[in-house]
Amino acid sequence: MDKNFDFKRAEAEINKRWLDNEMFRARINPDKQPFTIVMPPPNVTSKLHLGHGFELTILDAIIRFKRMQGFEALLVPGADHAAIATEVKVIEELKRQGIEKKDLTREQFLTYVEKWYVEKQEEIKNQIKRLGVSADWSRFAFTMDEPRKLAVRDAFKRLRRRGLIYKGERMINWCPQCKTALSDAEVEHTSKPQTLYHIKFSDLVIATVRPEAILSAAAVAVHPRDKRYSKLVGQTVTIPIINIDIPVIADDCADMKFGTGAVQMTAHSGMSLEFCGRHNLKPVPVINKDGIMHGDRAGEFAGLTVAEARKAIAKKLKDDGFLIKEQKHTSNVSNCYRCHTDVEPFISEQWFVKMQDLAKRAIEERPEILPKKFEKIYLHWLQNIKDWCISRQLTSGHQIPIQGETDVLDTWFSSALWPFSVFDKLQDLAYFYPTNVLVCGYEILFFWVIRMVFSGQEHMERLPFDTVLLHGIVRDKNGVKMSKSLGNGIDPIDVIDEFGADALRFSLLYGTKLDRDPRYSIERATLARNFINKIWNATKWFKANEEKCKMSQEERARLEKLGVKFRGFAYAGVLQDRKDLTLADKWILTKLNSLIKSITKKFEKFDFGVACVELQNFFWHDVCDVYLEEVKKQGEGYEVFRFVLMKVLWMLHPIMPFVTEEILWLIGDKPEIAKAKWTFAYQGWPGVWPQANFPKEKKEFDALLEKEREARAKLDEQAGRGKKIEHLKKEIARGEGMLSNKNFVERAPKKLVDEERAKLEEHKKVLATLEG
RNA sequence: GGGAAUUUAGCUCAGCUGGGAGAGCUCUCGCCUUACAAGCGAGCGGUCGGGGGUUCGAGUCCCUCAAUUCCCACCA
Numbered sequence: 146m147d148k149n150f151d152f153k154r155a156e157a158e159i160n161k162r163w164l165d166n167e168m169f170r171a172r173i174n175p176d177k178q179p180f181t182i183v184m185p186p187p188n189v190t191s192k193l194h195l196g197h198g199f200e201l202t203i204l205d206a207i208i209r210f211k212r213m214q215g216f217e218a219l220l221v222p223g224a225d226h227a228a229i230a231t232e233v234k235v236i237e238e239l240k241r242q243g244i245e246k247k248d249l250t251r252e253q254f255l256t257y258v259e260k261w262y263v264e265k266q267e268e269i270k271n272q273i274k275r276l277g278v279s280a281d282w283s284r285f286a287f288t289m290d291e292p293r294k295l296a297v298r299d300a301f302k303r304l305r306r307r308g309l310i311y312k313g314e315r316m317i318n319w320c321p322q323c324k325t326a327l328s329d330a331e332v333e334h335t336s337k338p339q340t341l342y343h344i345k346f347s348d349l350v351i352a353t354v355r356p357e358a359i360l361s362a363a364a365v366a367v368h369p370r371d372k373r374y375s376k377l378v379g380q381t382v383t384i385p386i387i388n389i390d391i392p393v394i395a396d397d398c399a400d401m402k403f404g405t406g407a408v409q410m411t412a413h414s415g416m417s418l419e420f421c422g423r424h425n426l427k428p429v430p431v432i433n434k435d436g437i438m439h440g441d442r443a444g445e446f447a448g449l450t451v452a453e454a455r456k457a458i459a460k461k462l463k464d465d466g467f468l469i470k471e472q473k474h475t476s477n478v479s480n481c482y483r484c485h486t487d488v489e490p491f492i493s494e495q496w497f498v499k500m501q502d503l504a505k506r507a508i509e510e511r512p513e514i515l516p517k518k519f520e521k522i523y524l525h526w527l528q529n530i531k532d533w534c535i536s537r538q539l540t541s542g543h544q545i546p547i548q549g550e551t552d553v554l555d556t557w558f559s560s561a562l563w564p565f566s567v568f569d570k571l572q573d574l575a576y577f578y579p580t581n582v583l584v585c586g587y588e589i590l591f592f593w594v595i596r597m598v599f600s601g602q603e604h605m606e607r608l609p610f611d612t613v614l615l616h617g618i619v620r621d622k623n624g625v626k627m628s629k630s631l632g633n634g635i636d637p638i639d640v641i642d643e644f645g646a647d648a649l650r651f652s653l654l655y656g657t658k659l660d661r662d663p664r665y666s667i668e669r670a671t672l673a674r675n676f677i678n679k680i681w682n683a684t685k686w687f688k689a690n691e692e693k694c695k696m697s698q699e700e701r702a703r704l705e706k707l708g709v710k711f712r713g714f715a716y717a718g719v720l721q722d723r724k725d726l727t728l729a730d731k732w733i734l735t736k737l738n739s740l741i742k743s744i745t746k747k748f749e750k751f752d753f754g755v756a757c758v759e760l761q762n763f764f765w766h767d768v769c770d771v772y773l774e775e776v777k778k779q780g781e782g783y784e785v786f787r788f789v790l791m792k793v794l795w796m797l798h799p800i801m802p803f804v805t806e807e808i809l810w811l812i813g814d815k816p817e818i819a820k821a822k823w824t825f826a827y828q829g830w831p832g833v834w835p836q837a838n839f840p841k842e843k844k845e846f847d848a849l850l851e852k853e854r855e856a857r858a859k860l861d862e863q864a865g866r867g868k869k870i871e872h873l874k875k876e877i878a879r880g881e882g883m884l885s886n887k888n889f890v891e892r893a894p895k896k897l898v899d900e901e902r903a904k905l906e907e908h909k910k911v912l913a914t915l916e917g
Numbered sequence: 918g919g920g921a922a923u924u925u926a927g928c929u930c931a932g933c934u935g936g937g938a939g940a941g942c943u944c945u946c947g948c949c950u951u952a953c954a955a956g957c958g959a960g961c962g963g964u965c966g967g968g969g970g971u972u973c974g975a976g977u978c979c980c981u982c983a984a985u986u987c988c989c990a991c992c993a
Contacts, residue, residue, distance in 0.1 A: 354993070399993085476993090525920060529989080587988090591989090664929065664930090669929095671955075675955045678955050681952085686953080690952095754930095758941085770958095879937075883937095883973095892972090893936075893974075
């Protein structure tokens, strides 16, 4: 065996075997229960990051576990075209090549996009494969391939037929850079320092951060109870520069405490547009959809960008004496979540999905959401949901299936259909749908999960999945979100290259709790690598000793005479038949058995973090530090060791598929042809030691260890003994205290009181021995 | 403004339905012991954020205060 696990060679070999033999292909099998997961399709915008690595590891751990339990387990892989995000990337890429999008025809541009789709899909597929994800590659789906296009068209038509889609004028968030409407969820708010300009409109002064918008003002709002302005309500004031008179109107939306308490109402803020709706005003827009000043009112400023106009108008107001004050002010700015450009609110014709009925159903009938705290968030969102703006003014993406429409659909429209649109055949749909568990980051609960829920209910008449498992965002070791701009990101492929896929996978799950944002540093990969090394070396030790029993009878007899022991391999039969297990054997088997139960339970709950810790502690400390050393001393127990090693490898396999498979081969188990054998019907991991409990022996063994430790301590140093005595005295004092408490003795459960009494006696005895 | 969390060892975090405070890393000391120095053994380190309450008993349940984080809405 190699000195260390040669993961580069092993991963390549094993992966090839898996892929060539289509080991993870799932087929309709009436004798088996299906277990289906659809992979959240990564965006084709860039290569995978560590967050994908985390998610894919969870997905694969679940699907492998279920496959081992005997389900017809299917993990459907795929990728998402991510309309707006991809289009931005393609435009950037073309720019680098010196090509401007506006110089291309629609068809030419789409050719570039198509090419991008193909390249990125391949890249993503290869990265997922390197992680060792056991997906059914024959079913790879892309949200913009033909079957998915068909599904989108059908879904749109159906919603339209049912009267759930309408075209309407709405205030929408507009990105002047992407030149498209954004849904509320696509707008991000960041706090930024700004200047609040105090501008004189006749007898009153308004405060605004957008002096360029005064040209569009249709009214000034003041609070109804604001005594400063009560005389002016109903009067008119004049907009500087353009000298147009507008009314002063009392309305609750004006905050008396903010600025001057008087606020202009224009065509360019959400609050204004709502106000104008209430008061039947039609404000004149002065900014067009490219973010450029335009129209009669813009006058001399027409043609300037918003930023340029802001400067120019502020200067003119100052020169003319209308600018009373400039005040530093921090407030939230709305940005496009893709390109971070300031969004402009606009009244615009867009397509919408009516949410009221869909939301109602998604509230009444919903999947189990884990961790549970997200259920409240899910409900809260649905109870406050607004209609869903689904049209986008992009070139690439699903075209709205209506003649003459050039708009495309929100990328989430196609993602919402994912749990059923991935199935090309009706039979597959009937067998594999609804899917079992959906795994995704909590940040797309609103974008995606909720939309899948009501889409499944609407189009398939069933929930798309029973369970939603939400996980956190991978952060760096300081708790900061990994991002390209900060340069604190870790490339999962780099980690695989340096430490191996198993190390990456284990390190991502080890000790993490799914509802918390995990912190990742390369140190974690090192620790995982060390653990793998530990397993590898334990195997090496086993293999070296196994050689002993491959010798000829004569050779063995000869060596036995020289004092070499072979008893550990004398039993070729079934382990269960052995009547002469040593204390150590029984001890480790007992521990193994309770571990199997615990791990099964944890896997069922998708609690991989703690499962990893338990598996590592058991193998490293119980198996290697205690049991293996014991076997060395006694010169027997190799067969039990092999058994224990095998079980641990199987339990680790969903998390670390490569090294476990490699070693299982080495120690004579054949995992790949044994796929069917891995029926982990619970009580159910294969070959569980049937008589699990050896309580008496366990106590004995523990006591033995304890005695040994005490003996060593005695010999080593007096101080150790002194401390032990001190500790025991403390314990005795505690026990006596509790037992002299009448309330405890009378009210606590009898069992506990008895236990305390027994412990006290025991401690006294040990103390006597030590002191004597 | 509405909502959801978090606070346990120097660091990162476990502690399930209340019954003697745990792990890993770090640090200190001793070991290259023929599977493993990517290792082994032995230690140091905590008034479980503060304060109340329920209980025989609270890290765990309730109230309250404080700090931190996230989500949604609004922010002229």
